[in-house]
Amino acid sequence: MYYYKRKSSPLKWLILIFIFMAMGAVVYWFYINYFSKSDLNNSGIEENVNKIITAPKIISGEIAIAQGEVQINIGDKGYEKAIIKAVLHQGDKIKTGADSLAVINLDDGSKIRLAANSEVIFSNLEEKNVEINQLKGRSYNNIAVGSAYRIKALKTQIEAGASKFELITNDQLQSLAVLVFENNIKLNINNDNSEAILFSRLDANEKALIDLKATKKDQLKIENFQANLLAKDEWYKWNFELDKGSAENLPEQEPNFEEITDSLQIKAEQKDAGVNLTWSVYSKEDFQSYKIMRSTQNSEPKYPEDSVIKSSDNKDLSGLLDEKIEPGNKYYYRICVLKNNDKVACGNVANIETAQKDSTPPSKPNLSASATVSGINLSWTANNEDDFKEYRMLKSISNPEPSYPSVGYLAIRKKGSESYLDKEVNITSVGNVYYRVCSLDMDGNYSCSNVITVENGQVK
Structure with a gap:
């Protein structure tokens, strides 16, 4: 059997090719405009790959001078004797003893100089964000151009760029002194919650006296000073010469x-x-x-x-x-x-x-009395001795010989007042009352007068 095979039309194939091309164009258009910009999988990856992240540079300090008893605490492993060129890193501590000095040169060109009995912590050594905690003592700070430092002490914070200043702390008195020698610094005083309550800028030749025990209005006092007058002091003279690059010798140590x-x-x-x-x-x-x-x-x-x-x-x-x-x-x-x-x-x-104690008693007064309706009038002779102190009037209703100091005194009289009226007893009183006056001197010596007896309102 024979089958006839008909030939395919060329137009049909052209149409099919055109359709496939159109579909491809549509798919490509969607890819370019939607899928390639979507957040699927590759979102931000290409951008982040090309972006360079730079970590803060951490600087360090090197001990240039360590005179006397200077100790360092590296990595919180305890204090040990400091040596020249020892390197201090972030978190390390340094302290000086009596008659001691230390100079630390930092990588950014800044210099920290410590006087005797001082201690600091290099809390943060990020470049342009250095933080130093001064625990006690005295420091001279020469901050390099382009640097940014924070110096903390007690409740006070100093923010400084290129500048020269001194910080003196007294933990016992809760007081500080800040002296600025070049450029300016910012000063904050905080409360117990570390919130700043006082702000000030200090310019060259200004000093701040801070009393943290005082009320807020009296905590900060700013005065002017003349740096050239301080140069007579060995500590300042040495620092000023170091700043000029001309210091050859360490300052003479202050005597004990x-x-x-x-x-x-x-x-x-x-x-x-x-x-x-x-x-x-x-x-x-x-x-x-x-x-x-x-x-x-x-x-x-x-x-x-x-x-x-x-x-x-x-x-x-x-x-x-x-x-x-x-x-x-x-x-x-x-x-x-x-x-x-x-x-x-x-x-x-x-x-x-001091003068020897006088044991000689004063002269005895002579006491007299009279009874009236108003009371018993008592009077006595005056004591004119230089060391006379006072008279003491004695009264008793049971002791016919009242004596000082066993019998309590009725009254005290000074020189020039040689009389007393006892209104509790008069001519109508019943019973016996005994009176006596004693003279006392500055050394506590005394002598007493005769005794006056009043019996049933009558002086005997």
């Missing part, structure tokens, strides 16, 4: 004890109640407390070797009455100041010899 004449000059004067002391107040900013010294053996009393009769953190205190003295003793007095760095400065010595 010094005698000064510009303040703390004391005078002693004996009074009836004791020895009255007056002195000129301490004039410098490194004051921590007064130590009022007294000795009966050492003619040159010093702190802490000799007895302290009073300590005070009131810098304006200028006088004291020493009541705990004995007659006939010689006392040596001196006013000393314990400074913020635990050094001691003392003024002159004042000595005084």
